[in-house]
Amino acid sequence: MAKLFSNEVSDQIKDILKDMINPISILLFVDKACDTCKETKQLLEETAGLSDKITLKTLELEDAADELSTYDIKRAPSFVFLDHNGDYRGVKFNGIPAGHEINSFISAILEMSGVEFQFSDDIINRIKSIKEPVDIKVFVTLSCPHCPGAVQTAHRMAMLNSNVKAEMIEAQTFYDLSEKYNVSGVPKIIINETLELVGNQPIEAFLDKLGK
Secondary structure, eight states: OOOOOOOOHHHHHHHHHHHSOEEEEEEEEEEEEEESHHHHHHHHHHTTHHHOOOOOOOGGGGHHOOHHHHHHOSSSSSSEEOTTTTOOOEEEEEOOOOGGGHHHHHHHHHHTTOOOOOOOOHHHHHHHTOOOOEEEEEETTTTTTTHHHHHHHHHHHHHHHHEEEEEETTTTTTTHHHHHHOOOOSEEEEEETTTEEEEEEOOOHHHHHHHO
16 A cells, blocks of 8 residues: 655654654544545554654444543544543544644644643633533544644643543534534534634634633
8 A cells, every 4th residue: 555645744744753752642443334444544553653652553433332432432533642641631533634634633642742832821721720521623624724723722722621622523524513513614613512613713712712
């Protein structure tokens, strides 16, 4: 099978991943009937092969009842990140992180490993003060240049507060969900099933929406 990453891209990603601090794990969930699972698995395998700090484990949906419950997995391909302690920090991807979404994927790897991201102390305090469960869905397409920023913001909120869960959803792969949430433009952000944002909104917009 031909590689997804050219040698040049592999070298670029390998160089970026040198900044990882702690090891992380990725749990990938696939299904035999899934159209994009094979390509998603290959992309994750090629990425994991570029750093000895990344461990990848692939599970079939039909054989992973406990894990499906633990990580609230309902579809394939989906994958979650675990930190160096093996803890789930609410960071999930549904669909292949190709195209522009390679940026949110690589960011999640670095930040889950302990690389700091730039939020002000005030923003960090606002995120950490969230006391109720928050579920954030970010619908994307792989050709959307503005989508990775929205995904990164949602995932960073999850990493900072265990009450927050955030997932990327590739809108074309999971068209049934796109229809359910009336996705006509991306990134479209759904918070707690009812609150909506469209576009790569700043973190303040996420928090202001939660405060209403």
